Amino acid sequence: xxxxxxxxxxxxxxxxxxxxxxxxxxxxxxxxxxxxxxxxxxxxxxxxxxxxxxxxxxxxxxxxxxxxxxxxxxxxxxxxxxxxxxxxxxxxxxxxxxxxxxxxxxxxxxxxxxxxxxxxxxxxxxxxxxxxxxxxxxxxxxxxxxxxxxxxxxxxxxxxxxxxxxxxxxxxxxxxxxxxxxxxxxxxxxxxxxxxxxxxxxxxxxxxxxxxxxxxxxxxxxxxxxxxxxxxxxxxxxxxxxxxxxxxxxxxxxxxxxxxxxxxxxxxxxxxxxxxxxxxxxxxxxxxxxxxxxxxxxxxxxxxxxxxxxxxxxxxxxxxxxxxxxxxxxxxxxxxxxxxxxxxxxxxxxxxxxxxxxxxxxxxxxxxxxxxxxxxxxxxxxxxxxxxxxxxxxxxxxxxxxxxxxxxxxxxxxxxxxxxxxxxxxxxxxxxxxxxxxxxxxxxxxxxxxxxxxxxxxxxxxxxxxxxx
Amino acid sequence: xxxxxxxxxxxxxxxxxxxxxxxxxxxxxxxxxxxxxxxxxxxxxxxxxxxxxxxxxxxxxxxxxxxxxxxxxxxxxxxxxxxxxxxxxxxxxxxxxxxxxxxxxxxxxxxxxxxxxxxxxxxxxxxxxxxxxxxxxxxxxxxxxxxxxxxxxxxxxxxxxxxxxxxxxxxxxxxxxxxxxxxxxxxxxxxxxxxxxxxxxxxxxxxxxxxxxxxxxxxxxxxxxxxxxxxxxxxxxxxxxxxxxxxxxxxxxxxxxxxxxxxxxxxxxxxxxxxxxxxxxxxxxxxxxxxxxxxxxxxxxxxxxxxxxxxxxxxxxxxxxxxxxxxxxxxxxxxxxxxxxxxxxxxxxxxxxxxxxxxxxxxxxxxxxxxxxxxxxxxxxxxxxxxxxxxxxxxxxxxxxxxxxxxxxxxxxxxxxxxxxxxxxxxxxxxxxxxxxxxxxxxxxxxxxxxxxxxxxxxxxxxxxxxxx
Numbered sequence: 001x002x003x004x005x006x007x008x009x010x011x012x013x014x015x016x017x018x019x020x021x022x023x024x025x026x027x028x029x030x031x032x033x034x035x036x037x038x039x040x041x042x043x044x045x046x047x048x049x050x051x052x053x054x055x056x057x058x059x060x061x062x063x064x065x066x067x068x069x070x071x072x073x074x075x076x077x078x079x080x081x082x083x084x085x086x087x088x089x090x091x092x093x094x095x096x097x098x099x100x101x102x103x104x105x106x107x108x109x110x111x112x113x114x115x116x117x118x119x120x121x122x123x124x125x126x127x128x129x130x131x132x133x134x135x136x137x138x139x140x141x142x143x144x145x146x147x148x149x150x151x152x153x154x155x156x157x158x159x160x161x162x163x164x165x166x167x168x169x170x171x172x173x174x175x176x177x178x179x180x181x182x183x184x185x186x187x188x189x190x191x192x193x194x195x196x197x198x199x200x201x202x203x204x205x206x207x208x209x210x211x212x213x214x215x216x217x218x219x220x221x222x223x224x225x226x227x228x229x230x231x232x233x234x235x236x237x238x239x240x241x242x243x244x245x246x247x248x249x250x251x252x253x254x255x256x257x258x259x260x261x262x263x264x265x266x267x268x269x270x271x272x273x274x275x276x277x278x279x280x281x282x283x284x285x286x287x288x289x290x291x292x293x294x295x296x297x298x299x300x301x302x303x304x305x306x307x308x309x310x311x312x313x314x315x316x317x318x319x320x321x322x323x324x325x326x327x328x329x330x331x332x333x334x335x336x337x338x339x340x341x342x343x344x345x346x347x348x349x350x351x352x353x354x355x356x357x358x359x360x361x362x363x364x365x366x367x368x369x370x371x372x373x374x375x376x377x378x379x380x381x382x383x384x385x386x387x388x389x390x391x392x393x394x395x396x397x398x399x400x401x402x403x404x405x406x407x408x409x410x411x412x413x414x415x416x417x418x419x420x421x422x423x424x425x426x427x428x429x430x431x432x433x434x435x436x437x438x439x440x441x442x443x444x445x446x447x448x449x450x451x452x453x454x455x456x457x458x459x460x461x462x463x464x465x466x467x468x469x
Numbered sequence: 470x471x472x473x474x475x476x477x478x479x480x481x482x483x484x485x486x487x488x489x490x491x492x493x494x495x496x497x498x499x500x501x502x503x504x505x506x507x508x509x510x511x512x513x514x515x516x517x518x519x520x521x522x523x524x525x526x527x528x529x530x531x532x533x534x535x536x537x538x539x540x541x542x543x544x545x546x547x548x549x550x551x552x553x554x555x556x557x558x559x560x561x562x563x564x565x566x567x568x569x570x571x572x573x574x575x576x577x578x579x580x581x582x583x584x585x586x587x588x589x590x591x592x593x594x595x596x597x598x599x600x601x602x603x604x605x606x607x608x609x610x611x612x613x614x615x616x617x618x619x620x621x622x623x624x625x626x627x628x629x630x631x632x633x634x635x636x637x638x639x640x641x642x643x644x645x646x647x648x649x650x651x652x653x654x655x656x657x658x659x660x661x662x663x664x665x666x667x668x669x670x671x672x673x674x675x676x677x678x679x680x681x682x683x684x685x686x687x688x689x690x691x692x693x694x695x696x697x698x699x700x701x702x703x704x705x706x707x708x709x710x711x712x713x714x715x716x717x718x719x720x721x722x723x724x725x726x727x728x729x730x731x732x733x734x735x736x737x738x739x740x741x742x743x744x745x746x747x748x749x750x751x752x753x754x755x756x757x758x759x760x761x762x763x764x765x766x767x768x769x770x771x772x773x774x775x776x777x778x779x780x781x782x783x784x785x786x787x788x789x790x791x792x793x794x795x796x797x798x799x800x801x802x803x804x805x806x807x808x809x810x811x812x813x814x815x816x817x818x819x820x821x822x823x824x825x826x827x828x829x830x831x832x833x834x835x836x837x838x839x840x841x842x843x844x845x846x847x848x849x850x851x852x853x854x855x856x857x858x859x860x861x862x863x864x865x866x867x868x869x870x871x872x873x874x875x876x877x878x879x880x881x882x883x884x885x886x887x888x889x890x891x892x893x894x895x896x897x898x899x900x901x902x903x904x905x906x907x908x909x910x911x912x913x914x915x916x917x918x919x920x921x922x923x924x925x926x927x928x929x930x931x932x933x934x935x936x937x938x
Contacts, residue, residue, distance in 0.1 A: 101709060101814035124711060146654045157652055159661075160629055175901035180812040183626055183844045183882035185615045185665050186890075186897055187924055188906045192628075192661040196654050213711040240570060242593060242682040282754030289751075343649040345570035375652045413652035421655075428655055432644035436913065437657045443912035444905065455656055 001040045005061055009043065012053045017044040017091075028086040031071040031078050032133075034336060034384070034466065035419060039066070039080035044088045048166065048174060048205040054087070055203065056172030058449045066451050067199040069109065069141025072133040074337045075418025077145055077198055081453035089140050092205060098123045104163075104180060105209040109140025116209070125211040128155035131414070132325060140204055145416040146196035150247035153372035154280075155212075157414070159195045164208035167194055170201070170445035180208055193440070198416045199451040201444055215280035218246065219290035220314040223297035223305045224271035228252060228355070230301035231273035232348030235371045237296045238277065239344055243289045248372030249276040255324050255368045262327035265320035268304060275302075275371065276321055278314075324368050332364065332381035336393060336466075340404035341375040341413030353403040354378050360399075361392040375413035384466070394464050401427070422457040423464055470509045474530055478512065481522045486513040486560075497555040500540040500547050501602075503805055503853070503935070504888060508535070508549035513557045517635065517643060517674040523556070524672065525641030527918045535920050536668040538578065538610025541602040543806045544887025546614055546667055550922035558609050561674060567592045573632075573649060574678040578609025585678070594680040597624035600883070601794060609673055614885040615665035619716035622841035623749075624681075626883070628664045633677035636663060639670070639914035649677055662909070667885045668920040670913055684749035687715065688759035689783040692766035692774045693740035697721060697824070699770035700742035701817030704840045706765045707746065708813055712758045717841030718745040724793050724837045731796035734789035737773060744771075744840065745790055747783075793837050801833065801850035805862060805889075805935075809873035810844040810882030822872040823847050829868075830861040844882035853935070863933050870896070891926040892933055 001020070009018055019025070019042040030036045045051045058065045064084025071078050080086055093110035100123045105116055113134040120127045130149040131142055141147075148157040164178035177190035194202050225231040231250055238245065251259075251274050256267045267274055275297065279289040294305045308314035329335055342350045351367070354376070358365035369376035378400055382393050401411055401424045411421045411428055426434050438456060441448075470478075470489070478487055488494070488511040499505045514520045527534045533553025540547050549555055562579035569592045574585055582603040589596045599618040600611055610616075617626040633647035646659035663671050694700040700719055707714065720728075720743050725736045736743060744766065748758040763774045777783035798804055811819045820836065823845070827834035838845035847869055851862050870880055870893045880890045880897055895903050907925060910917075 099812075099814075101705060102812040103708070104812070146658075148652060152652050156625070156629060159658065160625060169901070169905060173901040173904070175899065175905055177902065177905075179879050179897075180877045181810045181843050181879050181882065183617060183621050183810050183839075183842045184879045185883055185885050186880045187886060187894060187903070188670070188909060189615075189628065189661050189665055190902075190905055192658050196658055201657070213713050216711070236570060239572070242685070244682050282751050282757070284753035285751030341650045341652050343568075343571040343573070345568075370652075373652045374650050408649045410648050410650050410653045411655045413650065414654055416654050417656060425656060428648075430644065432638070432642040433646065433659075434656070435642070436638060436644055436646075436659055439912040440657060440909055443908040 005063065008057055012050055012057070013043055013045070017046070028068065028088070031073040031076060033074050033076045033418065034334065035076055035079055037079045037081050039086045040083050042086045042088055044091050046091045048168060051087070051168045051203050051205060052172045052174050055168055055170055059171050059447050062447055063449060064452050065449055067144070067203050069138030070136050072137040073141065073145060073416065073418065075412070075416040075420065077141070077416055077418050077454070079419065081419060087203065090138065095206065098125065100125065102180060103211045105211055107139050107207055107209060109138060109204050109207065111139050113137055113139050113142050120211050121214060124214050126214040127161065127209060127211055129158040129161055132322060139207065143195050143204060143207055144197060144199045145414070147414045150249055150370050152370060152375065153248055154244045154246045159192050161210045162191055162195050162207055163210050165191050165194055165204055166206035167202040167204050170450040178208065182210060198418065198454050200441060200454055201450065217283040217286050218278055218280040218314070219286040220276065220278045220308040220317050221290055221294055221305060222317050223275045223302040224268045225273045225275065225302050226271065227301055228272040228351055229348055231275050232351050234275065234297050234300035234302065235347055236345055237300055238293050239372060241292060241296060243279065243292060245277050245293070245372060246280040247276070247278040249321055249369070250274065250371040251321070251324055251368035252366060254366035255328065258327040258331055258366065259320055259323045262323060262330060265316065265323065267320055276317055328366055328379055328381060332383055334382045334384040336380040336382065336397060337415065338378045338397065338400055339375060339413045339415040340378065340400050340409060340411060341373065342404055342407045342409035344372065344374045346407040346409065347371055347374055349407055350376060350403065354400070357396050357399045357403070361396040363392060363396055365396065373413065374409065390466050394466050398464055417455045419454065420464060422455060423461045425455070425457055426462070474532065477526055481519055481526070482512055482514070486515070497537065497557070500542040500545060502543050502545045502887065503803065504545055504548055506548045506550050508555045509552050511555045511557055513560050515560045517637060520556070520637045520672050520674060521641045521643050524637055524639055528640050528916050531916055532918060533921050534918055536613070536672055538607030539605050541606040541610065542614060542885065542887065544881070544885040544889065546610070546885055546887050546923070548888065550888060556672065559607065564675065567594065569594065571649060572680045574680055576608050576676055576678060578607060578673050578676065580608050582606055582608050582611050589680050590683060593683050595683040596630065596678060596680055598627040598630055601791060608676065612664050612673060612676055613666060613668045614883070616883045619718055619839050621839060621844065622717055623713045623715045628661050630679045631660055631664050631676055632679050634660050634663055634673050635675035636671040636673050639919040647677065651679060667887065667923050669910060669923055670919065686752040686755050687747055687749040687783070688755040689745065689747045689777040689786050690759055690763055690774060691786045692744045692771040693737045694742045694744065694771050695740065696770060697741040697820055698817055700744050701820050703744065703766050703769035703771065704816055705814055706769055707762050708841060710761060710765060712748065712761060714746050714762070714841055715749040716745070716747040718790055718838070719743065719840040720790070720793055720837035721835060723835035724797065727796040727800055727835065728789055728792045731792060731799060734785065734792065736789055745786055797835055797848055797850060801852055803851045803853040805849040805851065805866060806884065807847045807866065807869055808844060808882045808884040809847065809869050809878060809880060810842065811873055811876045811878035813841065813843045815876040815878065816840055816843055818876055819845060819872065819878070823869070826865050826868045826872070830865040832861060832865055834865065842882065843878065859935050863935050867933055886924045888923065889933060891924060892930045894924070894926055895931070
């Protein structure tokens with residue numbers, strides 16, 4: 001970074017919020033995905049105005065700016081792949097207001113998502129999106145990746161709960177989108193364009209979230225299936241029974257074993273699949289619904305079906321589910337997390353395809369995910385130093401994407417495209433679909449300074465190459 | 470239209486679907502809003518390919534193209550204000566597929582929305598959006614205006630139910646957005662950008678809609694309030710009680726009188742406000758919830774509260790609600806329909822503001838709407854030949870917009886900006902917000918051929934002028 005740019009940055013930020021030391025740069029060089037990129041520096045704004053001035057400067061000088069929340073991204077969202085500055089948003093956490101009368105929350109981007117859950121519940125309200133990382137990830141990161149977690153089935157994704165934003169354009173202008181009303185058709189929906197844009201279109205400085213009344217009751221069951229394929233059919237049967245569960249999760253035998261090895265939760269080690277179903281709503285309704293779900297699971301071959309008798313038993317079930325990620329992380333040094341998503345009815349087909357891919361490439365491929373959404377999380381546990389195995393990983397990941405697209409699905413349900421999936425964008429969208437997206441990026445960010453290298457493939461980049469990164 | 474252009478159009482469309490006669494042009498010169506504009510001609514495509522060829526030609530020659538569904542728009546959506554061709558989409562109605570397993574519908578834009586409701590219900594499913602015009606309006610028009618009707622409160626707007634599109638860009642390219650999965654973060658959300666874009670960004674040729682299981686039971690009540698302001702407080706009290714009604718509608722005394730004069734539904738003529746509440750879900754839950762809503766209405770001053778005992782009584786209540794529009798249309802030759810929307814908790818304030826505006830300008834201003842969304846529909850009944858009164862109408866409409874914005878609301882909840890609200894866009898969005906929208910329009914439609922003159926104000930156009938239109 002040349003001296004003149006540093007001098008101009010120092011006009012915007014006090015020295016203690018402008019980090020150029022090697023240790024600092026290394027601290028900001030990775031996220032929860034695969035890959036490591038060293039930024040030239042890190043800035044830690046505390047106000048919207050500072051971000052606006054930074055982006056004007058960056059736009060003028062062509063400096064890449066990579067916004068970052070808590071860096072729990074699984075797709076490389078905050079990685080400074082083109083160098084430049086990491087924009088650490090974690091100090092923008094001034095605001096967490098719950099507006100009970102209007103069923104809204106107004107939040108700063110650096111607020112931890114779990115704190116919004118807690119504040120909403122204290123007011124008798126509910127913010128449904130709940131990514132696995134919600135106890136540590138920021139709402140800003142959740143919004144920009146549109147990461148949603150298990151409740152998408154009944155409650156929709158994060159996007160459905162964002163009704164207004166304050167944001168800074170890549171060229172520095174401060175603007176607002178949407179507002180405090182659920183219905184709003186005043187011009188184009190820039191709110192939903194920015195939510196899920198992976199930090200490439202604007203920097204969000206405040207968000208207005210829609211809340212709903214807290215469901216008065218919930219019931220949870222865990223069903224163990226000796227046959228994986230039966231679990232897929234049970235899921236489809238429950239979804240077409242007229243019940244809309246709040247969550248419907250599955251994990252395969254490898255996940256079950258990993259969790260039990262990590263911290264025993266009493267999961268049956270011989271089950272090819274474990275399914276968790278939660279319904280919420282009126283107490284009488286949820287009792288009936290969970291009984292019907294249990295019956296469907298048994299009819300479709302589940303060997304053990306446990307309905308949680310109380311909150312403690314329910315928490316134990318969810319603890320097992322939330323343990324999967326840390327548990328499988330211990331299975332090997334490198335974890336490739338995917339989130340290819342298929343239409344709900346194609347879940348059994350996708351499960352079969354994943355078994356086929358695992359066997360063909362002889363990989364440690366484990367599967368869990370939000371089965372009710374069709375949003376599975378196949379994870380490959382590997383070692384990036386093993387170049388021969390990484391070649392097989394590359395081929396397997398490519399086949400996972402192709403299988404999802406062939407089944408009418410999508411590359412990513414909630415992790416984002418980021419780095420690794422960019423080469424496959426055209427396979428799903430065609431050249432024209434990708435072009436319509438690029439036109440927006442170019443119109444808003446003509447100098448390509450905001451999170452460059454994400455979403456859009458580089459020219460000629462049409463395959464996954466893990467071994468050269 | 471010059472002879473060469475007509476010749477090129479004839480290469481795309483057979484003569485019987487290319488209308489230049491005066492009677493035809495007049496038939497396509499109006500919608501359900503205020504204003505009449507004669508197109509140069511009308512085209513009636515039957516395929517996506519024809520639309521693509523048309524748009525390429527129009528883009529090359531700078532011909533305005535104005536897409537039109539059933540022309541029930543209340544904001545001038547399909548009006549050819551810059552001349553050119555009306556694109557009659559009503560023949561694209563080949564597809565209405567219900568995919569029960571995946572809880573989806575795939576539809577052509579010319580399909581009547583009410584037919585989607587019927588087909589979904591036959592499969593035990595439910596498509597919640599329900600604009601008042603749903604028995605005649607097309608799904609294409611509903612999507613492009615994001616018109617949603619009474620169920621936005623619980624179920625969200627139309628946008629929340631569109632997960633994929635096929636579309637033609639203003640430059641003629643055919644592309645698709647989203648897909649068949651509820652979770653999809655593969656690049657920017659072009660689906661929601663196009664939904665609600667009022668036909669200015671792309672022509673939709675197919676849509677994939679998300680359906681939900683049909684709620685097993687519903688309960689409906691009608692409450693009559695001697696005081697308007699009490700009804701506002703009752704609405705707020707119900708909304709913060711933990712109940713999320715499927716619909717919550719209100720009408721003022723003028724609407725009550727209009728409906729009774731048009732076709733008696735037994736509404737109490739002395740009520741300053743009538744509120745309709747519907748809850749749906751599990752039978753036990755809805756019984757409890759409607760009883761609680763009735764109790765709240767009584768506590769807040771309702772004099773008569775009737776819970777529908779059966780489907781016939783429920784239908785009678787909804788018939789009264791659906792009668793409002795035709796009933797008030799008979800009150801005078803010109804009806805200006807607005808849909809300014811405020812945060813829910815500000816409904817009493819907005820009602821007071823509307824009473825003040827009505828009295829100040831001595832106008833026949835009636836109010837009804839989706840109170841649970843904060844989405845009121847103030848309607849001014851007037852006569853456009855009375856220029857003196859129209860001046861007062863202009864001032865009143867401007868004050869309605871200002872009141873909504875001052876209360877943290879928006880110009881339009883679901884009718885769209887269209888023509889009349891364009892001058893007020895900047896008041897709500899600021900110059901920067903409007904600029905971000907314009908950048909997208911310019912990037913996708915560089916020659917401004919798709920529905921020009923809508924949403925964006927003309928240079929210097931900052932006030933409403935009804936009398937010169």
